Amino acid sequence: xxxxxxxxxxxxxxxxxxxxxxLSFYFARMTKTSSSYFAAGGTIPWSVNxxxxxxxxxxxxxxxxxxxxxxxxxxxxxxxxxxxxxGWVVALFIxxxxxxxxxxxxxxxxxxxxxxxxxxxxxxxxxxxxxxxFYLIPQxxxxxxxxxxxxxxxxxxxxxxxxxxxxFIVATAGMTSTTYVQFLKGGLLIVFSTLLTIYLCNNxxxxxxxxxxxxxQTINANVQGGSVVSINSDRQxxxxxxxxxxxxxxxxxxxxxxxxxxxHNVLExxxxxxxxxSGTVLYNGAPKKERKFYSVGHxxxxxxxxxxxxxxxxxxxxxxxxxxxxxxxxRFAKKKFMDGxxxxxxxxxxxxxxxxxxxxxxxxxxxxxxxxMSKLNFVSLMLALFxxxxxxxxxxxxxxxxxxxxxxxxxxxxxxxxxxxxYILTLFMGLGAMTYGVLDxxxxxxxxxxLAKYFGVGLFxxxxxxxxxxxxxxxxGLIVASSGAVAHDLIDNYMGxxxxxxxxxxxxxxxxxxxxxxAIILGIVFKGMNVSFLVGWAFAVAASxxxxxxxxLLFWKKTTAAGITSSIIVGITAALTIILLSPSMFxxxxxxxxxxxxxLNNPGIISIPLSFxxxxxxxxxxxxxxxx
Amino acid sequence: MHGPAVELAEDKASDAKSxxxxxxxxxxxxxxxxxxxxxxxxxxxxxxxxxxxLNLAVVYGFGxxxxxxxxxxxxxxxxTKMEDEMNKEQGDKQ
Numbered sequence: 001x002x003x004x005x006x007x008x009x010x011x012x013x014x015x016x017x018x019x020x021x022x023l024s025f026y027f028a029r030m031t032k033t034s035s036s037y038f039a040a041g042g043t044i045p046w047s048v049n050x051x052x053x054x055x056x057x058x059x060x061x062x063x064x065x066x067x068x069x070x071x072x073x074x075x076x077x078x079x080x081x082x083x084x085x086x087g088w089v090v091a092l093f094i095x096x097x098x099x100x101x102x103x104x105x106x107x108x109x110x111x112x113x114x115x116x117x118x119x120x121x122x123x124x125x126x127x128x129x130x131x132x133x134f135y136l137i138p139q140x141x142x143x144x145x146x147x148x149x150x151x152x153x154x155x156x157x158x159x160x161x162x163x164x165x166x167x168f169i170v171a172t173a174g175m176t177s178t179t180y181v182q183f184l185k186g187g188l189l190i191v192f193s194t195l196l197t198i199y200l201c202n203n204x205x206x207x208x209x210x211x212x213x214x215x216x217q218t219i220n221a222n223v224q225g226g227s228v229v230s231i232n233s234d235r236q237x238x239x240x241x242x243x244x245x246x247x248x249x250x251x252x253x254x255x256x257x258x259x260x261x262x263x264h265n266v267l268e269x270x271x272x273x274x275x276x277x278s279g280t281v282l283y284n285g286a287p288k289k290e291r292k293f294y295s296v297g298h299x300x301x302x303x304x305x306x307x308x309x310x311x312x313x314x315x316x317x318x319x320x321x322x323x324x325x326x327x328x329x330x331r332f333a334k335k336k337f338m339d340g341x342x343x344x345x346x347x348x349x350x351x352x353x354x355x356x357x358x359x360x361x362x363x364x365x366x367x368x369x370x371x372x373m374s375k376l377n378f379v380s381l382m383l384a385l386f387x388x389x390x391x392x393x394x395x396x397x398x399x400x401x402x403x404x405x406x407x408x409x410x411x412x413x414x415x416x417x418x419x420x421x422x423y424i425l426t427l428f429m430g431l432g433a434m435t436y437g438v439l440d441x442x443x444x445x446x447x448x449x450x451l452a453k454y455f456g457v458g459l460f461x462x463x464x465x466x467x468x469x470x471x472x473x474x475x476x477g478l479i480v481a482s483s484g485a486v487a488h489d490l491i492d493n494y495m496g497x498x499x500x501x502x503x504x505x506x507x508x509x510x511x512x513x514x515x516x517x518x519a520i521i522l523g524i525v526f527k528g529m530n531v532s533f534l535v536g537w538a539f540a541v542a543a544s545x546x547x548x549x550x551x552x553l554l555f556w557k558k559t560t561a562a563g564i565t566s567s568i569i570v571g572i573t574a575a576l577t578i579i580l581l582s583p584s585m586f587x588x589x590x591x592x593x594x595x596x597x598x599x600l601n602n603p604g605i606i607s608i609p610l611s612f613x614x615x616x617x618x619x620x621x622x623x624x625x626x627x628x
Numbered sequence: 629m630h631g632p633a634v635e636l637a638e639d640k641a642s643d644a645k646s647x648x649x650x651x652x653x654x655x656x657x658x659x660x661x662x663x664x665x666x667x668x669x670x671x672x673x674x675x676x677x678x679x680x681x682l683n684l685a686v687v688y689g690f691g692x693x694x695x696x697x698x699x700x701x702x703x704x705x706x707x708t709k710m711e712d713e714m715n716k717e718q719g720d721k722q
Contacts, residue, residue, distance in 0.1 A: 075674075075685050075686075075689075078689060079667070079689075081689075081693075082663070082689050082692050082693065085692070085693050085696060086656070086660050086692055086693075086696060088696060089652075089653065089656045089657075089660075089696050089699070089700075090653065092649075092700055092703065093649035093650065093652050093653040093656070093703065094649055094650070094653055097642070097645065097646075097649075098646070101639075101642070318680050318681065318682060319681070321682060321686055322680070322681030322682065325681065325682075325683060326681075355675055358675070358683055358685060359671060359672075359674040359675040359683060359684075359685040360667045360671045360674055360685060361671050364667075366667055366668050366671045367671040367672065375668045378664075378667070378668055379664060379668055382664045382667075383664075386657075386660060405642075406707075406711065409703075409704060409707060410704060412700070413697075413700040413701060413703075413704050416696050416697055416700045417697050417700075420693040420694070420696060420697050423693060424690060424693060427686075427689075554646075555650075
């Protein structure tokens with residue numbers, strides 16, 4: 001899509017960045033000890049910590065990824081919201097208070113609290129770094145996706161900007177500044193998402209989303225022997241592409257080629273991106289600057305109160321969900337093919353009933369066309385989301401910032417309330433983006449900010465600045481977790497290099513800089529992947545590597561240091577192996593996904609039990625050995 | 629060895645709270661498992677209308693989010709009561 005920077009967006013963005021940097025400067029003066037650098041001195045009030053939890057957790061994956069996924073596949077995207085929120089129950093009921101009781105700066109401290117084992121220190125630190133990297137990639141990708149429409153810069157500039165700002169936040173004041181940046185961002189995100197939903201309900205749904213929404217054309221065609229022989233138009237048929245179920249026709253007019261989808265005897269206008277053999281890219285047959293590439297998403301048949309209407313007018317939140325369920329929405333499906341030496345991607349209209357959109361099955365193959373493997377994939381994802389939250393290192397370290405166990409519990413409940421409320425809003429924002437003609441077919445990640453743009457550049461600028469802050473908040477939490485793993489777990493505990501408190505803070509800051517640079521590189525390399533999809537993997541790795549160790553340490557007295565170390569290593573190795581050999585990754589490598597050795601895209605259902613079994617067997621073996 | 633970042637007072641209610649947490653976790657896990665099972669085995673069932681024009685998918689999904697909040701509040705209420713009573717008893721004995 002073609003984006004333009006707006007002055008108000010730039011002003012707001014600069015204001016927010018200066019505010020965040022100012023906060024970091026302010027807190028930097030107070031950050032002298034390792035306790036204040038890694039755990040904010042354990043002095044954060046539970047209410048602030050609860051919203052900071054929300055700010056930490058509601059990452060680019062939640063705001064950009066989930067809203068984008070709901071906007072393109074409906075209810076299936078909302079399943080991520082449900083899974084992400086449900087995981088907090090594990091954090092509250094099982095993990096919160098013991099983590100606070102056992103740990104100091106990192107979750108490795110808690111795991112190692114009764115053992116003082118080099119194996120645990122090394123494996124848990126590596127696990128923290130791997131999980132944080134998996135989580136960092138989508139945040140940085142999200143930053144790049146945001147910066148283009150907000151400031152008009154290319155993707156990589158956004159990634160570098162976020163990397164530099166966040167590294168500065170963490171390297172100056174560590175957990176204290178990170179906490180207040182997350183608090184600020186968490187609060188703003190919830191307030192403005194609520195405002196956007198209110199705007200949405202107040203405006204209702206219109207069949208023609210806006211006055212300048214592109215009017216997609218149809219042309220009658222004469223089809224004989226499976227080919228188009230003539231059309232009722234001044235355009236000329238200059239090419240065709242057929243698959244088993246799809247038939248695309250290339251039409252020419254005034255030297256511009258456009259692609260259309262044949263539906264019985266009617267040609268329906270599609271969007272296309274053509275990369276010529278010379279490398280030139282054409283959008284709907286013309287260069288990008290000619291603006292022939294439209295935003296999409298509209299209602300084909302709008303049903304309100306049992307009648308077909310042109311517009312609903314103001315509508316209640318539940319009414320909006322009912323209208324979508326009873327109507328027919330035009331989604332856009334994607335097909336890639338070669339046309340001579342040119343690479344063509346066509347996005348064609350795919351009218352889908354609201355009833356289908358509002359229940360599972362569009363993205364996750366659990367209904368028609370499902371296989372036992374596709375269902376297993378779905379169960380595996382839901383398992384990873386449920387067990388992943390309580391195993392995310394950057395979330396767990398937030399328990400060390402409050403004064404007591406009671407505060408750890410209360411802050412978790414505030415987090416559940418705030419995050420749960422936000423996740424309910426994602427369904428409305430996603431469905432709004434789906435029907436408001438604002439979608440960019442090339443990237444679903446910008447759906448929520450583009451929905452805000454529908455209501456004015458001001459709201460768009462604020463929402464985009466908050467979305468950018470979303471990335472800042474989460475990335476700074478991840479970098480604090482990673483720097484703790486390097487400076488505290490690896491250098492101090494594992495290597496046994498004794499440092500003064502001041503040197504430890506310096507080591508933490510240097511680690512933050514190193515992780516920040518790595519995050520920038522990964523954010524540029526992984527451009528274009530759906531951010532929620534990647535975070536799903538981070539959850540799977542965390543749930544496989546860390547959760548079995550945490551749970552068994554708390555509830556099984558026979559747990560040994562060797563058991564914990566092996567379960568982390570097996571969990572992380574199994575999860576990464578399945579991911580790297582999955583059909584999704586094969587597709588990324590440019591290989592045939594069906595040739596992937598594992599049919600699973602989500603490893604949790606295998607790697608989580610495997611990690612538990614390893615811990616039990618190794619612990620029993622070592623206990624037996626001790627007896628002998 | 630490690631220890632908390634701040635000095636923590638002894639909590640006599642710790643075991644009781646842990647047991648309560650496990651019970652509540654099991655209850656919520658069963659409700660969540662039910663949701664995943666219906667989605668996997670009979671996704672069409674999620675399309676049936678429940679009330680106010682909402683289908684089971686939306687009602688169950690919102691329900692899981694709201695249930696987490698409600699159970700969290702109940703858990704906190706009981707835990708606070710336990711802490712007040714058990715830690716006070718301990719204080720009285722001393």
